[in-house]
Amino acid sequence: MFEGLPASIQVVEVGPRDGLQNEAATISTADKFRLIEALAQAGLGQIEITSFVSPKWIPQLADGPDLARQVMQTPSLAKVQTSALVPNIKGYEGAKEAGLKQINLFMSASESHSKRNINKSIAEALATMAEVAAVAKADGKRVRCYVSTVFACPYEGKIAPQASLDICKKLLAMGVDEISLGDTIGAATPNQVVKLIELLAVEVPLNKLALHFHDTRGTALANVVAGIESGITIFDASVGGLGGCPYAPGASGNLATEDLVYMLNGMGIETGIDLEKLTDAGRLAQEILGRQLPGRYLKACLAERERAQTIGERK
Ligand code: HMG
Ligand code: MG
Numbered sequence: 001m002f003e004g005l006p007a008s009i010q011v012v013e014v015g016p017r018d019g020l021q022n023e024a025a026t027i028s029t030a031d032k033f034r035l036i037e038a039l040a041q042a043g044l045g046q047i048e049i050t051s052f053v054s055p056k057w058i059p060q061l062a063d064g065p066d067l068a069r070q071v072m073q074t075p076s077l078a079k080v081q082t083s084a085l086v087p088n089i090k091g092y093e094g095a096k097e098a099g100l101k102q103i104n105l106f107m108s109a110s111e112s113h114s115k116r117n118i119n120k121s122i123a124e125a126l127a128t129m130a131e132v133a134a135v136a137k138a139d140g141k142r143v144r145c146y147v148s149t150v151f152a153c154p155y156e157g158k159i160a161p162q163a164s165l166d167i168c169k170k171l172l173a174m175g176v177d178e179i180s181l182g183d184t185i186g187a188a189t190p191n192q193v194v195k196l197i198e199l200l201a202v203e204v205p206l207n208k209l210a211l212h213f214h215d216t217r218g219t220a221l222a223n224v225v226a227g228i229e230s231g232i233t234i235f236d237a238s239v240g241g242l243g244g245c246p247y248a249p250g251a252s253g254n255l256a257t258e259d260l261v262y263m264l265n266g267m268g269i270e271t272g273i274d275l276e277k278l279t280d281a282g283r284l285a286q287e288i289l290g291r292q293l294p295g296r297y298l299k300a301c302l303a304e305r306e307r308a309q310t311i312g313e314r315k
Contacts, residue, residue, distance in 0.1 A: 005269060006228065006269060008233070008270040008271065008272070009228070009233050011044065011046070011257060011271050012047075012048065012234060012235070013039050013238070013239065013257055014236050014238050014243070014254060015035070015237075015239035015240070015254070015285065016035055016048065016049050016050060017048040017061065017085055018048070019254065020061065021051060022242075022244040025290070027288060029063045029066055031288045032049075032067050033070055034288070035239070035285055035288060036071060036077070038280060038281035040076070040079075041277055042277035042278040042281050043274050043277065043278075044273060045080060045081060046080070046081045047083075049071055049084055050067050050068055051064050052064050052084055052086050052091035052092070052094040053086075053087050053091060064084060065094050065098055068082075068084055068094075068100060069098045069099070072098055072099035072100065082100060083101075083104050084100055084103060084104065086103040086105060086132065087105070087128070088132065089131060089135065091103075091132075096136075100141075101142060102141060102143070103132070103136055104146060105129050105132060105133065105143065105146070105176070106145065106147075107146070107167070108122065108184075109122075109150045109163040110148075110153035110159050110163070111156070112153055113148060113149045113153045113247065116247040117148070126167070129145060129176075134174070134175075143175065143178075144177060144178040144179070145176045147168070147180070147181055147182060150182060150183065150196065151187055152185055152187035152188070153185075161199045162199070164200065165203065165204075168200060168209075169203055172204065172208065177208065178208055178210055178234070179208060179209055180211070180234075180236055181196070181209060181210070181211055181212060182212040183214055183220075185214065185216055186219070186220065186252065189219055189222070191226070193211070193223045193226040193227050194226050194230050197231065197232060201230070206232060209232055210232070210235065210236060211223070212235075212236035212254070213235075213255045214243065214253065214254050215241060215253055215256070216252045220254075220255035221260070225263075236254065237255045237259075237260045237261075238255065238256065239278070239285050239295075240258070240286065241254060241255065241256030241295040242254065242285060242289075253293070253294045256295030256296065257295075258278055258279060258295050258297035258298045259296055261273050261278060261297075262275060279302070282302075
């Protein structure tokens with residue numbers, strides 16, 4: 001059982017973008033910055049900090065340009081690979097101006113989600129991705145691209161794995177460095193993960209693939225294990241399990257970063273992340289949002305800390 005596990009896994013923190021894009025409350029740029037700093041202190045080496053999308057579509061991240069500029073001018077954050085979500089050339093120019101070295105494109109494997117999320121068909125989205133990737137690569141940027149709804153779409157139901165294969169091949173031909181496959185509505189089960197990766201592995205180098213699970217139906221960690229067993233070593237996660245997709249009704253939080261790191265620690269897989277400090281970042285996210293987040297480890301660890309403090313006070 002679990003033979004040949006990788007020595008290490010790369011965790012990509014998407015909370016400040018995928019999480020905060022979905023919050024009803026307005027969060028100040030200063031609080032977003034504090035959260036990013038706390039995540040960096042916990043050892044997260046890759047953090048998606050914001051989006052350069054239309055503020056009419058995602059008002060929660062309208063401060064993206066200001067926040068990114070601030071992050072890029074902070075020496076203590078220089079060691080972190082910071083990135084932002086970019087839908088088109090306009091977004092790319094903003095990200096470039098802020099000094100980001102990595103941009104994250106995004107599109108969908110389902111036509112209906114694509115139309116609702118970016119107002120484009122899959123073919124139109126691919127044309128935009130090609131345009132932006134060409135400019136970004138010529139500028140020496142690292143380019144990641146999300147493919148959403150690879151297992152299921154909130155409007156169309158199950159999506160055939162072949163759709164992801166066709167898209168991945170086109171993205172690789174554009175020079176995209178990494179493709180993150182998204183279970184946007186958290187519907188996948190481990191057998192589907194294995195099947196998808198088996199199909200992709202024939203034509204896509206596994207080290208160029210990441211998996212992005214939402215935990216809507218409680219299958220995210222099981223899907224990570226299936227992904228690891230299939231040879232994937234990059235996983236997206238979100239502090240405290242923040243998140244969702246504004247254009248995917250019912251999509252609840254992403255896989256919580258603390259839950260992922262706790263499990264990988266237990267399996268003897270290195271992440272470079274300090275779980276105690278990550279819990280501090282999760283607690284900060286709860287303070288900023290004024291509510292409890294869905295992450296299980298976070299809840300358990302904060303309860304344990306409280307218990308230990310009460311016992312300490314009694315002594
Ligand atoms: P559109 O309305 O079709 O575009 O939106 P447009 O070109 O007609 O522009 C409309 C207005 O937006 C114009 O302004 C543009 O200048 C402006 P106006 O003239 O009306 O004042 N605009 C922009 N402003 C700032 N930055 C830009 C930008 N582009 C245009 N980059 C568009 C098309 C793509 C812009 C829009 O649909 C959009 O911004 N969508 C973003 C949706 C989004 O962020 N969704 C959530 C992220 S995806 C996700 O969560 C899934 C993922 O996590 C993985 C997973 O879970 O599977 C990644
Ligand atoms: Mg997502």
